[in-house]
Amino acid sequence: xxxxxxxxxxxxxxxxxxxxxxxxxxxxxxxxxxxxxxxxxxxxxxxxxxxxxxxxxxxxxxxxxxxxxxxxxxxxxxxxxxxxxxxxxxxxxxxxxxxxxxxxxxxxxxxxxxxxxxxxxxxxxxxxxxxxxxxxxxxxxxxxxxxxxxxxxxxxxxxxxxxxxxxxxxxxxxxxxxxxxxxxxxxxxxxxxxxxxxxxxxxxxxxxxxxxxxxxxxxxxxxxxxxxxxxxxxxxxxxxxxxxxxxxxxxxxxxxxxxxxxxxxxxxxxxxxxxxxxxxxxxxxxxxxxxxxxxxxxxxxxxxxxxxxxxxxxxxxxxxxxxxxxxxxxxxxxxxxxxxxxxxxxxxxxxxxxxxxxxxxxxxxxxxxxxxxxxxxxxxxxxxxxxxxxxxxxxxxxxxxxxxxxxxxxxxxxxxxxxxxxxxxxxxxxxxxxxxxxxxxxxxxxxxxxxxxxxxxxxxxxxxxxxxxxxxxxxxxxxxxxxxxxxxxxxxxxxxxxxxxxxxxxxx
Amino acid sequence: xxxxxxxxxxxxxxxxxxxxxxxxxxxxxxxxxxxxxxxxxxxxxxxxxxxxxxxxxxxxxxxxxxxxxxxxxxxxxxxxxxxxxxxxxxxxxxxxxxxxxxxxxxxxxxxxxxxxxxxxxxxxxxxxxxxxxxxxxxxxxxxxxxxxxxxxxxxxxxxxxxxxxxxxxxxxxxxxxxxxxxxxxxxxxxxxxxxxxxxxxxxxxxxxxxxxxxxxxxxxxxxxxxxxxxxxxxxxxxxxxxxxxxxxxxxxxxxxxxxxxxxxxxxxxxxxxxxxxxxxxxxxxxxxxxxxxxxxxxxxxxxxxxxxxxxxxxxxxxxxxxxxxxxxxxxxxxxxxxxxxxxxxxxxxxxxxxxxxxxxxxxxxxxxxxxxxxxxxxxxxxxxxxxxx
Numbered sequence: 001x002x003x004x005x006x007x008x009x010x011x012x013x014x015x016x017x018x019x020x021x022x023x024x025x026x027x028x029x030x031x032x033x034x035x036x037x038x039x040x041x042x043x044x045x046x047x048x049x050x051x052x053x054x055x056x057x058x059x060x061x062x063x064x065x066x067x068x069x070x071x072x073x074x075x076x077x078x079x080x081x082x083x084x085x086x087x088x089x090x091x092x093x094x095x096x097x098x099x100x101x102x103x104x105x106x107x108x109x110x111x112x113x114x115x116x117x118x119x120x121x122x123x124x125x126x127x128x129x130x131x132x133x134x135x136x137x138x139x140x141x142x143x144x145x146x147x148x149x150x151x152x153x154x155x156x157x158x159x160x161x162x163x164x165x166x167x168x169x170x171x172x173x174x175x176x177x178x179x180x181x182x183x184x185x186x187x188x189x190x191x192x193x194x195x196x197x198x199x200x201x202x203x204x205x206x207x208x209x210x211x212x213x214x215x216x217x218x219x220x221x222x223x224x225x226x227x228x229x230x231x232x233x234x235x236x237x238x239x240x241x242x243x244x245x246x247x248x249x250x251x252x253x254x255x256x257x258x259x260x261x262x263x264x265x266x267x268x269x270x271x272x273x274x275x276x277x278x279x280x281x282x283x284x285x286x287x288x289x290x291x292x293x294x295x296x297x298x299x300x301x302x303x304x305x306x307x308x309x310x311x312x313x314x315x316x317x318x319x320x321x322x323x324x325x326x327x328x329x330x331x332x333x334x335x336x337x338x339x340x341x342x343x344x345x346x347x348x349x350x351x352x353x354x355x356x357x358x359x360x361x362x363x364x365x366x367x368x369x370x371x372x373x374x375x376x377x378x379x380x381x382x383x384x385x386x387x388x389x390x391x392x393x394x395x396x397x398x399x400x401x402x403x404x405x406x407x408x409x410x411x412x413x414x415x416x417x418x419x420x421x422x423x424x425x426x427x428x429x430x431x432x433x434x435x436x437x438x439x440x441x442x443x444x445x446x447x448x449x450x451x452x453x454x455x456x457x458x459x460x461x462x463x464x465x466x467x468x469x470x471x472x473x474x475x476x477x478x479x480x481x482x483x484x485x486x487x488x489x490x491x492x493x494x495x496x497x498x499x500x501x502x503x504x505x506x507x508x
Numbered sequence: 509x510x511x512x513x514x515x516x517x518x519x520x521x522x523x524x525x526x527x528x529x530x531x532x533x534x535x536x537x538x539x540x541x542x543x544x545x546x547x548x549x550x551x552x553x554x555x556x557x558x559x560x561x562x563x564x565x566x567x568x569x570x571x572x573x574x575x576x577x578x579x580x581x582x583x584x585x586x587x588x589x590x591x592x593x594x595x596x597x598x599x600x601x602x603x604x605x606x607x608x609x610x611x612x613x614x615x616x617x618x619x620x621x622x623x624x625x626x627x628x629x630x631x632x633x634x635x636x637x638x639x640x641x642x643x644x645x646x647x648x649x650x651x652x653x654x655x656x657x658x659x660x661x662x663x664x665x666x667x668x669x670x671x672x673x674x675x676x677x678x679x680x681x682x683x684x685x686x687x688x689x690x691x692x693x694x695x696x697x698x699x700x701x702x703x704x705x706x707x708x709x710x711x712x713x714x715x716x717x718x719x720x721x722x723x724x725x726x727x728x729x730x731x732x733x734x735x736x737x738x739x740x741x742x743x744x745x746x747x748x749x750x751x752x753x754x755x756x757x758x759x760x761x762x763x764x765x766x767x768x769x770x771x772x773x774x775x776x777x778x779x780x781x782x783x784x785x786x787x788x789x790x791x792x793x794x795x796x797x798x799x800x801x802x803x804x805x806x807x808x809x810x811x812x813x814x815x816x817x818x819x820x821x822x823x824x825x826x827x828x829x830x831x832x833x834x835x836x837x838x839x840x841x842x843x844x845x846x847x848x849x850x851x852x853x854x855x856x857x858x859x860x861x862x863x864x865x866x867x868x869x870x871x872x873x874x875x876x877x878x879x880x881x882x883x884x885x886x887x888x889x890x891x892x893x894x895x896x897x
Contacts, residue, residue: 315783340785354783357776359843368773369784371766378766386712422784 005030011062035210043219052086053079083163100124100137127155147178215240250474259290262461268322282485295476303485312346313339345428349435358408363389392421413444534863545741555858556747561829562850564802572842574629578636583822584644586807591653591817615800623792654816664812665747672744682743689735775842835885
């Protein structure tokens with residue numbers, strides 16, 4: 001056994017209503033690459049946020065022992081001073097600043113009164129060479145590719161004198177060559193004595209670089225596998241990740257008649273709105289029938305949300321091409337209003353950011369997408385509006401003192417119900433639900449599943465995007481699997497299993 | 509029925525309470541002078557422009573804390589155009605309608621850049637602030653142009669006769685004014701009771717009876733008090749009519765109509781609003797065009813009160829309007845605020861101004877006090893929101 005550099009003991013972290021981490025233990029040896037794997041929402045990122053001080057000391061329980069000392073980080077700066085540097089999944093670089101400026105942002109070189117730009121760029125160049133980039137540090141970040149940006153992030157971490165490097169999904173936006181280069185760089189750092197923690201969904205990469213693998217599931221550590229002593233094949237890791245018991249968590253659908261194809265897309269291609277040459281969705285074809293629940297499984301960043309939003313009146317992306325058919329007729333949807341008129345609804349995954357107006361009441365949120373229905377000459381019939389809100393509150397069993405309550409004060413599950421109510425009131429034929437149960441408790445999940453069953457029983461079509469495999473398996477009549485913008489599998493409910501879905505993703 | 513909660517009520521009506529307290533302080537400080545009929549009359553007509561501009565500014569602020577800096581210059585520009593037209597002998601109604609059209613066009617010009625080209629509102633209206641100040645000088649040729657048209661002055665609150673005439677020829681007390689006050693109270697009380705009864709019949713939730721009647725009595729009391737005071741002077745100032753029309757119609761607009769609702773939604777969460785199929789650009793365009801329209805009305809009232817237009821008119825009007833909205837509880841991030849709130853904010857500023865003037869406080873210190881009041885009001889808003897989380 002080498003020296004233990006970091007030990008996290010019995011870490012428990014609660015968010016209002018959710019226990020994100022439950023007595024998590026993690027030991028990292030000096031000079032090793034330690035991988036953290038688990039499904040989305042298992043608590044990996046939360047754990048790393050605790051470690052790096054994003055969630056300050058006192059908001060969680062348990063101890064962080066680093067280099068023999070108990071640490072009480074109040075902010076990111078505290079952990080960085082100790083040499084713990086986290087690189088987040090979303091790149092945190094500012095496009096219109098040069099590489100050098102980005103690298104020393106918040107860590108500026110020079111005296112208190114003036115930044116020494118020559119020194120900054122010289123230092124930056126030095127670190128760029130270490131990560132194998134030949135660009136000048138005066139280049140603007142927007143002018144280099146995503147792969148190189150990720151390397152800049154690493155150089156930025158090195159510039160902070162990192163001793164423990166945490167990488168959250170470092171390769172999720174990289175292609176294969178860039179990913180390989182990045183992983184090899186980590187192996188090279190290891191030789192120089194650097195310790196790294198890597199969070200990844202790509203198990204082949206994990207097997208390639210990691211010395212130890214800790215599996216986290218539902219906020220608890222399940223097991224730690226050692227490369228030297230244990231089997232660390234992908235199948236073995238998957239078993240650890242998904243090996244939960246499936247009980248009756250999903251309401252049964254009775255005698256729902258599956259009818260004609262309600263919506264179909266063919267060769268649907270969407271490009272990134274900023275990096276227009278990058279295809280986020282690549283020649284995807286899919287369909288959904290009346291009375292059918294179709295699940296779309298995949299990892300974060302697989303392009304599922306982008307697919308859904310681009311179908312929903314081009315709410316995302318540029319250079320959208322492909323065919324969209326509703327009830328067998330091809331349609332072109334110019335904007336969201338158009339999509340709603342054609343009876344498509346998209347229930348966003350980010351209910352707080354994109355879905356609800358938190359400072360407004362349940363009533364106002366419920367009717368927002370279909371206000372014209374309640375209006376005569378632009379004047380809202382507030383009586384009718386109140387009744388609509390009440391009706392959906394009853395139907396979805398939303399728990400609230402009154403529909404005049406602000407949505408911001410509701411729990412996640414009830415917010416989700418308000419969001420669903422809003423789109424049900426828009427009376428769509430095709431509902432695209434994006435992560436409809438993210439971050440809500442089991443009881444509320446069950447009620448939302450019941451609502452989905454009611455919808456298809458009424459002949460609606462539901463497309464459900466979800467990163468929770470049990471949910472996809474439990475609710476769908478048919479499952480599509482997406483990875484890196486492409487459809488990589490279509491499975492009937494009978495042939496789908498967690499393993500078959502995972503293997504579709506991993507083998508793509 | 510919701511039980512009456514004193515803490516909540518205090519929180520909701522903080523600014524009203526603050527207003528009452530401040531009036532009380534000045535009542536003592538000025539030995540009652542501040543509540544003399546003439547001073548109440550002056551308070552309302554002097555600040556007519558603030559009420560109107562604050563209403564328009566609120567629509568902009570609701571969309572996300574966006575402000576319009578150009579209103580002071582546009583008030584001057586529109587006023588200048590009107591004064592020059594009348595001095596050339598044009599018909600007064602043609603002039604008034606032209607002024608409203610000019611203001612609306614100016615608003616639409618700025619709204620276009622803000623809504624469709626994504627120029628930050630601060631910049632677009634800062635540009636307008638410079639440009640229209642310059643154009644005001646051009647239109648007025650650098651001089652003051654006086655307005656002598658009697659109809660114009662009477663209708664829009666200038667000169668000695670800008671009051672609703674007393675049809676009943678009361679002696680010492682204006683009967684029309686008193687009657688209007690009583691009628692307003694009657695309409696208000698009957699309407700409130702009717703709404704409450706119909707809500708109760710349909711099984712909707714209503715506020716507690718105590719709170720409802722206290723509010724009913726207080727508001728009726730204030731209306732009667734005001735009409736009594738005004739009746740003791742010269743009656744209803746014509747500018748008050750315009751204020752009431754604007755405030756009531758925009759209160760209705762923000763609470764009952766689609767576009768009004770969208771203003772709040774855009775400020776509360778622009779992304780969610782857009783994903784609800786609402787054209788967010790139209791909402792911005794509306795807010796700023798409407799601001800232009802109300803600015804024109806404020807310009808009409810301003811030059812009427814002064815009976816002339818000068819190139820320096822309207823300076824810092826934008827700040828008075830912005831300040832009134834924020835003091836009145838509008839959020840600097842958008843999405844919350846109300847027309848009545850903005851009016852309370854405007855009144856608060858007006859009372860402080862007038863009270864200090866009567867007490868003979870140095871004008872420079874008056875500004876310091878106004879600044880501090882604004883700061884305290886916004887601190888209060890931010891802190892009370894933080895507690896909720």
